[in-house]
Amino acid sequence: MPRLEARRVAGSEPVGPYTLLRVERGGLEPGEPGQFFMLQPPGRVLPRPMSLCFAPPGELAFLIDPIGPGTRALCALQPGEELAVFGPLGHGFRTEVARPLLVGGGIGIAPLPYLAETLPGAPVVVGFRSDRHAEAAALLPGAEVVVEPIYVTELIEPGQDVLACGPEPMLEAIRRIAPDAQLAWEAPMACGYGACFGCVVEIDGALKRLCVEGPVLQRVSTLNGSRAA
Amino acid sequence: MRLLNASGCLDALTAPEVARSLDAFVTKTVTPLPREGNAPVRIVETEAGMLNSIGLANPGREEFLRQTLPRLARLGMPIWVSVGGFSAAEYAATCAAIDGCDGVAAVELNLSCPNVDDAPETAAEIVATCREATELPLYAKLSPATWDIAEVARAVEAAGADGLSLVNTIRGLALDQQHLRPVLATATGGYSGPALKPIALACVYACRRATDLPIVGMGGVFSGRDALELVAAGANDVALGTVLFADPGSPGRIRQELEAELSLLGVATLDDAIGMAHTTPTLDERSRVGKA
Numbered sequence: 001m002p003r004l005e006a007r008r009v010a011g012s013e014p015v016g017p018y019t020l021l022r023v024e025r026g027g028l029e030p031g032e033p034g035q036f037f038m039l040q041p042p043g044r045v046l047p048r049p050m051s052l053c054f055a056p057p058g059e060l061a062f063l064i065d066p067i068g069p070g071t072r073a074l075c076a077l078q079p080g081e082e083l084a085v086f087g088p089l090g091h092g093f094r095t096e097v098a099r100p101l102l103v104g105g106g107i108g109i110a111p112l113p114y115l116a117e118t119l120p121g122a123p124v125v126v127g128f129r130s131d132r133h134a135e136a137a138a139l140l141p142g143a144e145v146v147v148e149p150i151y152v153t154e155l156i157e158p159g160q161d162v163l164a165c166g167p168e169p170m171l172e173a174i175r176r177i178a179p180d181a182q183l184a185w186e187a188p189m190a191c192g193y194g195a196c197f198g199c200v201v202e203i204d205g206a207l208k209r210l211c212v213e214g215p216v217l218q219r220v221s222t223l224n225g226s227r228a229a
Numbered sequence: 230m231r232l233l234n235a236s237g238c239l240d241a242l243t244a245p246e247v248a249r250s251l252d253a254f255v256t257k258t259v260t261p262l263p264r265e266g267n268a269p270v271r272i273v274e275t276e277a278g279m280l281n282s283i284g285l286a287n288p289g290r291e292e293f294l295r296q297t298l299p300r301l302a303r304l305g306m307p308i309w310v311s312v313g314g315f316s317a318a319e320y321a322a323t324c325a326a327i328d329g330c331d332g333v334a335a336v337e338l339n340l341s342c343p344n345v346d347d348a349p350e351t352a353a354e355i356v357a358t359c360r361e362a363t364e365l366p367l368y369a370k371l372s373p374a375t376w377d378i379a380e381v382a383r384a385v386e387a388a389g390a391d392g393l394s395l396v397n398t399i400r401g402l403a404l405d406q407q408h409l410r411p412v413l414a415t416a417t418g419g420y421s422g423p424a425l426k427p428i429a430l431a432c433v434y435a436c437r438r439a440t441d442l443p444i445v446g447m448g449g450v451f452s453g454r455d456a457l458e459l460v461a462a463g464a465n466d467v468a469l470g471t472v473l474f475a476d477p478g479s480p481g482r483i484r485q486e487l488e489a490e491l492s493l494l495g496v497a498t499l500d501d502a503i504g505m506a507h508t509t510p511t512l513d514e515r516s517r518v519g520k521a
């Protein structure tokens with residue numbers, strides 16, 4: 001199991017409505033694409049799970065949507081300030097696939113830049129709810145970008161190996177047209193290492209911990225109401 | 230002083246290295262039949278803590294005895310089995326079933342889960358029934374949501390309890406930002422974390438005055454100072470709950486901080502600090518209180 005370590009913020013930049021938080025890597029392993037880290041927002045009780053966005057030399061970068069007190073505190077971190085970082089955790093994407101297609105929706109594009117590095121040349125499709133949100137597509141040069149009312153599912157062709165992350169309705173829609181897709185799910189999570197049993201989702205008819213079984217799942221029936229704070 | 234985990238706050242089979250950093254491992258509560266637990270959403274952070282509504286998810290007694298307990302025993306550390314039920318007889322049957330099993334050092338009777346229905350019997354009646362079923366040390370885990378916890382402590386002591394676990398979570402509610410509806414699927418959940426500390430301190434303090442039973446203190450311990458305060462209020466041992474979610478390395482860190490706190494205090498060992506809160510201050514000490 002990885003160790004929780006205090007790390008300094010190397011930089012923090014707005015990307016559309018989101019914030020790209022870069023922390024000094026130190027001895028932390030970046031892990032495989034789709035794995036996540038627990039980041040401790042200053043002044044909050046619990047850490048927040050964030051998938052690795054990309055791993056520049058000596059750094060780990062996370063794309064964060066400031067939607068609640070925890071994520072807002074993470075986005076407010078200034079260079080030089082410290083936070084506790086714990087990871088990498090969970091199971092990421094399996095990248096030995098024949099015809100990869102990377103699909104992201106909204107803040108769900110977060111793990112795609114790191115995944116794209118691992119799969120150079122793989123096509124990328126990302127969808128957003130507004131032009132402002134779509135500014136985040138700058139993190140994925142060459143990606144095909146759609147904005148509502150156009151959905152990413154309209155650009156998926158049969159026979160592609162879909163690796164996707166995004167809101168639940170998007171993942172459910174992808175699963176209907178690409179049953180073998182590898183999908184990165186999300187759930188409220190207190191610990192990230194199997195201790196709290198808070199992040200359970202229904203996997204093949206039973207409630208299982210997403211942090212242990214996922215967050216990337218393939219060919220399972222998964223449904224869950226997840227509300228991040 | 231021993232450092233334990235609070236029941237339900239660690240899975241020793243998923244994170245054995247965290248379990249091994251404790252002096253004993255307390256299991257998730259075992260009920261007679263398997264329980265899938267409550268539907269998500271199960272957890273939410275609040276301003277000064279968190280709510281959980283896991284709902285005693287566990288594989289049930291038979292599966293626990295066949296699969297879980299033998300694997301826990303292989304950790305080579307004392308195992309405390311948290312026992313739950315919906316009647317005194319159910320608690321007692323589990324106590325009898327684990328009596329004599331490898332690795333089991335004690336039973337903690339979960340008499341106070343805020344997320345499931347209570348047994349019809351009183352805490353003392355459940356303890357008395359379990360007492361007849363096992364020779365294992367019986368710790369009664371009590372709810373802080375009682376008007377006079379000292380009275381409950383005296384009653385479970387008279388019924389044969391060997392110790393007290395103080396305290397369980399206390400029922401709370403969180404509403405979502407946008408729609409003002411309950412965040413948790415079960416609406417209410419058990420409130421834990423820093424907000425619980427003063428409540429735990431009050432319960433430990435009251436029970437230490439009421440009985441001589443050993444007390445495992447828990448509730449909002451995040452630092453060595455927090456642990457020291459519970460000990461001063463009367464706890465013999467301390468358990469970690471919510472902090473394990475935020476910091477799996479907290480047992481080692483809190484031990485180090487405790488050492489530092491003790492030397493600041495000029496006290497040789499932690500055992501010397503047990504019950505310090507109950508000593509009478511000198512005139513000089515009294516004149517300084519509350520002026521920091």
